[in-house]
Amino acid sequence: MFGSLKTFISGLVEDTTQANNQDRVHRLATAALLVRVATIDSDMSAARLGKLHAVLKSHFALDDVATAQLMDDAVAVNRNAIDLYHFTSQLKDATDEEGRRRIIKMMWEIVLVEGSANEFENNVIWRAADLLGISSRQRIELRQYVAANALV
Numbered sequence: 001m002f003g004s005l006k007t008f009i010s011g012l013v014e015d016t017t018q019a020n021n022q023d024r025v026h027r028l029a030t031a032a033l034l035v036r037v038a039t040i041d042s043d044m045s046a047a048r049l050g051k052l053h054a055v056l057k058s059h060f061a062l063d064d065v066a067t068a069q070l071m072d073d074a075v076a077v078n079r080n081a082i083d084l085y086h087f088t089s090q091l092k093d094a095t096d097e098e099g100r101r102r103i104i105k106m107m108w109e110i111v112l113v114e115g116s117a118n119e120f121e122n123n124v125i126w127r128a129a130d131l132l133g134i135s136s137r138q139r140i141e142l143r144q145y146v147a148a149n150a151l152v
Helices: 002-038 046-060 064-080 085-094 097-112 119-132 136-150
Strands: none
Touching: 002 046, 002 064, 002 085, 002 097, 002 119, 046 064, 046 097, 085 097, 085 119, 097 119, 097 136, 119 136
């Protein structure tokens, strides 16, 4: 009896550890996509840095220290990334359609914090949306939604 209880508790601990690790991987993949779009044509502006911090903190319910650490980790991972596929494939398999739309919405929030997106930023978001299985129509609707709410 005690052996089966010990096995049960051990299984719960392992499941929790795996879930925490998966959650960290998904957070890092999301943050890396956001860093990629924020820095696609230059260094990250102060406005984008602030928006990135706010978006990650809010979306993942983190404190300032954890958000800063996630951003640092995302910058490091993004620096070594060749393309978007590594990040998007992890997210596509692990998130539902609504979660994937939220990621694209966050990308638009980062880019549009300064008012408009250039062709490189548009292209990165288009490619990420495509890899995440978000239609062109949904991507454009998300852009319009973010742009309209930025003016409010």
